[in-house]
Amino acid sequence: MDDKKNIILAVLLTAAILFGWPYVSHYFFPAANPPATKIEGGKTTPVAAPGTDTADGPATIRDRAIVLKESPRVPIRTPKLTGSINLRGARIDDIVLPTYRETIDKDSPAVRLYSPSGTQDAYFAGFGWQGEGLKTPNKNTVWTAQGSALTPTSPVTLTWNNGAGQLFEIRLSVDQNYMISAAQKVSNSGEGAVGVKPYSYISRTGIPKDPDTWTIHVGPMGVFNGAANYDVNYKNLDEGPSTQSFQSKGGWIGFTDKYWLSALVPGADADFAGQFRKGAGTQYQADAALGSTMLAPGKAATQTIRLYVGAKEVKTLQAYERDGVKLFDRAIDWGWFYWFEQPIFALLHWLFETLGNFGVAIICLTFVVRAIMFPVAQRQFASMAAMRAVQPKMKALQEKYKDDKPRLQQEMMALYKTEKVNPLAGCLPIFIQIPIFFALYKVLMLTIEMRHQPFVLWIKDLSAPDPLHIFNLFGLLPFTPPSFLAIGVLALLLGISMYFQFKLNPAQMDPMQQQIFSIMPWMMMFIMAPFAAGLLVYWITNNCLSMAQQWWLYRKHPVLSTASATK
Template sequence: MRDDSTRNTIIFVVCSLALLLLYQVFILEPAAQRRQAEAARKPAAASNTTAGPVAGTLPGVAAPAQVRVVTRQEAAAASPRVTIDTPALQGSISLKGARFDDLFLKQYRETVDPNSPPVELLRPEGARHAWFAEFGWTGANVPGLPNANTLWTVTQGSTLTPTAPLSLQYVSPAGLTFTRQIAIDARFMFTVTDTVANTGAAPVSLAPYASVQRQGAPAHVGHSQIVHEGAIGWLGDELRLIKYSKWAKDGGMELPSRGGWTGITDMYWLAALIPSQSENVRGAFRVTKAGETNIFEANYVGALRQIPVGKQVTETTRFFAGAKTVPVLKGYEKQFDVPNLNWAVDWGRLRLLTQPIFSFLEFIYRHVGNFGLAILGLTVVVRLLFFPLANKQYESMTKMKKLQPQMEELRARFKEDPAKQQQEIMALYQREKVNPIAGCLPLLLQIPVFFALYKVLSVTIEMRHAPFMGWIKDLSARDPTTIWNLFGLIPWNPASTPLIGQILDTTLHLGVLPLAYGFTMWLTTAMSPPVGDPMQQRIFKLMPLLFMFIMAPFAVGLLIYWTWSNVLTILQQYVIMRRLKVDNPVDQFIARFTGKSRAA
C-alpha cells in the first residue's frame, strides 16, 4: 500500500542515518582510540629515536645533527633565545638556526578550566612532536649559507613585541652578510624580512626558502574523522589538503604556484608560510622517516636571485602561527591579499552551507554574546524557512491521524483484497485532501543543515570552550553530565573506573540534553499518525531510544539545535492538532496530570 510504502521510505532514510552515526560512534571512534593506544605502547622505542634530518632537506641547507629526544625544557635550553611577548603569543626564537620553535597561545587554554596551561603551538627540535618553522637561502655551490646549526647574533631588540621588532645577523666566511628583521602584530602574524649583502669576491645566485616541519603526527590525530589535520595550502590556485595518514603513505606532492600559502594544520591551530603574492614559488609537502617517526614538512622555494659583488637582495615572508579564528583569517586575506586563507578552517564539502551558517551564528553572537543563544536563533530561522513545507507536512500528518479509524476499517473490510484496499485508501486520501508523502521532504531538507551545523561545531575555534549556561561550558564537547552518577549528585566519574565505568562513559553516556532530546523525539513521534504494520510500529517506538544513545556523544551544541527544533515541532503540531480537533499526547498528559479532560 502507498502509505506503507511511504513509511518504509522514511524508515529506510532514518535507519540509514542511524547506521552512519552508529558506524561513526562504535567503529571509527574505537578504531581511532585503538590506534592511539598502540602508539602509546611504544614510548620506549620513540624515546630512543634520534631526530633525523630536515624532511626534504633543501639544497645547500645542512641537516641538523642527530640528537636524542629530551624534555621540552631541555630542548629549549639547548640554544640561546630571544623572547616573544604579545597580547596573543608567548614564547621565544632560537638563535641557533633562527628558528620559530617555542610558542604558546595566551588566549586559549588546554581545557575549560581558566587555570589550565595555555595551548602550545610550536615546540623545539629534540623534544617529542617537535613543530617549528625556519627561513633561509639555498644555492648550488655556495659555501657558508646559514643552516639549522648557525648561531645568529642579535643586533637590535631584546624582546619581540608588536612595537619592538627584532634584528639578527650572520656573516659567512664567504663574504655574505645575512640580516633578518622580524616583526609581529598583536595577533598571529610574523613578518620576516631577509636581506643578503654580497661583500665577497664573486657574484652568487641564491633562492629564498621557508619551511615548517612537524616531527611525528600529534597524538590526538584520528579522534575525529570529519576534521582535516595535516598538510594544507593554497598552491596553484587550488586548496591542497593531505591528511597525516595519506601524507605518510604517499609522500606528499610538489607543484608550482604564484603566491598562495602552505603549512601544517591541526583542528584549531595553523602554522602557515605566506610568500609574496607576486612571486613564483615551488611548493612541496614532503615526509621522511627517522626511526619510528614520520617527519612532515611543508615548504616552498622562491625564484633564483643573482647577487653581484657589492649588491644585496631582500625577501619578505609572512608566517601565520596561531588560532584559526575566521575574522582574523579574513582580515589577513584583505590586509596582505592572501587568497582564501580562511579556508584553513575545514568547511568541508558542504561549504555552501557551513560558511553561511557560521556567519549567521557569528552575527547573532555579536548581538547576544552567547553562541548557545545563537544556535537557538539559528534553529528558529531554519524552522521559519521551512515553515510552509513543514506546516503542510504537519497538517497532512494530523489529517492522517484523524483518518486512522476509517483507514483501519478499510483494511479490515478489504483484508483479502489488497488492490481494492489500496484503491479505497487512496480514494479516502483524495476526498480528505491528504498527501501521504508530504512528511518526507521537510525531514530530508533538514538533514544537510544538521550535518553542516555538526561540521561548524567541530571545526570552528569560536565554538571551542564556548559556554551556554549552567553546566554547559563547551558547545563543541558532549554533555558533561551523566545519568550514571545522577548528574553529579554521586561523587563518581565513570571514565576513571576501568571496564564497566569506561563502557558506561564512552558508549552509554547519557546526560541531561541527550535525555531531553530523546523525550522530545518520542513526543514528536507520538504525535505522528501510527503506521499499520505492527513491526513498523515497534520500530518507530524504539527510534527515540536508539537516537538518544546515538546522539549522546555528539557536541552539545548540536543537541541544543535538535532538541529546540523538536520543541518547535511539538508546538507547531500541537496548534494544528488542536485546530483540527485531533487528540494529542500533550492534552492526554495534561488530563492525566490534572485529572481533568481538556476539550479539543
C-alpha cells in the same frame, strides 16, 4: 503473526543501528572534543589535558626549559603570541598562545604550539637559502640579532656574514594577530656573481591527537593555484611516496590541526615550489621555496614570505583572506557546504556576541530556524491532513487491485493528482533539517570560537559531550561509565522530548512503522549521547518547538488531531 514479525524486524533494525553506528560515526562523524569536566562523587572537576607521545624514545626527549636555555634567544611578545626566536639556526621554535588554555581550569597552562627540537612534540619553523657558488647558513649557524624583542611595533633583524663576501639578513616583523613576516635579504660584495634561492620550512614531530577523518581534515594542507588541497595526510606520507610536491602561483602550505594552524604564505602573486616530506620516525616537514636569483657583485636581493602560527579564528582568517591570502579561511575544513555553514556560524556568533552565552545563542538560533521553516511545516501538516482524508479511498483501491500491482500504482497516482495530494510533502522539513543539523555539527566541531564555551550549571563546554551521566547516578557514584553507556541528562531529555513529539504525530498505517517510531526515541538517545552538548541543546529545543507547532497546527487541521487522539 505479522505483528510478531514486525516487532522482530524492528528490534533487529534497532540493534544493527546501535551496534553499527560507532563504526559509521567514527568515519563520518568523529567524536566531540574530550570532556572539559567530569562529575564523580557529586563533584565537578576539570579533566586534565591529555599528553601526546612521539615516536622518539624517552632518552631523546629532554626537558623544554633546559633546551630553551641552550641557545641565545630573542623574545616574542604580542597580544596573541609569546615565545622566542632561536638565534641558532634562525628558528621560531617557541610559541605559546596566551589567550587559549589547555583546559577550562583557571590554573591551566596556555596552549603551546611550537616547541624546540629535542623536546616532546617538537614543532618549529625556520628560514634559509640554497646557493650556487657560495656558503649558506645552516641549522647550527648562530645569528646576530638587532633588536631586543619582536613585538608589533619593534621588528628584529638577524644577520650573518659568511666571510666570503655575502651578508645574509632576515628581518622579522609581527602583527597584532598571528602573522610573522620574514624578509630574506642577501647582499653580495664578493668578486663574482652568486645564485641564491630562499626557502622556509615548518617541521613537526608526532601526529596530533585529533584524528583525520572524512569530515574534518587534520594534517598537511595547502592552497595551490587557487584550490584548497586536503588530499595529503600523515598516512599518505608514511606509506609513500614520502614526498609530495606542488608548483603554485600564490597560495600557502603548512599543517592544520583541529583548532590551530601553522602555514607558510608567499606573496599573493609569487611563484613557489611547495612540498610535504616524511622524515625519520614521525617527523614531517612542509617546505616553500621561492624563485632563484643571480646576484652580481655589489647587488642585493630581498624576498619575503610570511608565517602564520596560531588559532584558526574565523574572522582572523577571513581578514587575511581579504588582505590577499587566497582561500585562507579553508584552513577550517568547512567541506562541500561551506556556503551554508559559514552563514550559520556568522548568525550563531552574532547571537553569542549579543547575548553573551553560546547555549542561549544556540536556542535562539533554533527559534530562527523554526520561524523560517514555519510555512513549510504548514504545508506539511496540510498534506498530512489531505493524506488522512483520502485514506478510505486508498484502502478501497488497495483492496480492489491487490493482485495487480502496476494498476494499483497507476490508480494511486491518479488519486493523488485528483485530490491534489503529495505523499512526499511531509518529508520536506526532515530533509531541510539535515543540512542545518550538519552545519551546526561542523560549527561545534571545528570553530575555535565554540571551544570551552559554557552554558549553564554542569555544562562547562558545549563542544564536548554532556559529563553528567545517569549510569553513575549523575556523578554520585565514583566512576565514569564507558562510552556506549555514557547517557547524559541531555541525551535523556532528547529521548523524552522525541517520544512525546512522536506521540503527537498521527498513527502510522503500517505496523512496522509504528514499531520503529516507538523505538526510535530511545535509539536516538544512545546514538546522540557522545555528540557535543550544543548539538543536543539544539535538538531538544527543536523538539519542544515542534511539539508547540504541532499543537497549534492540529487546531487548524482537526482531522489530524482526531487521528492522533484515537491511535
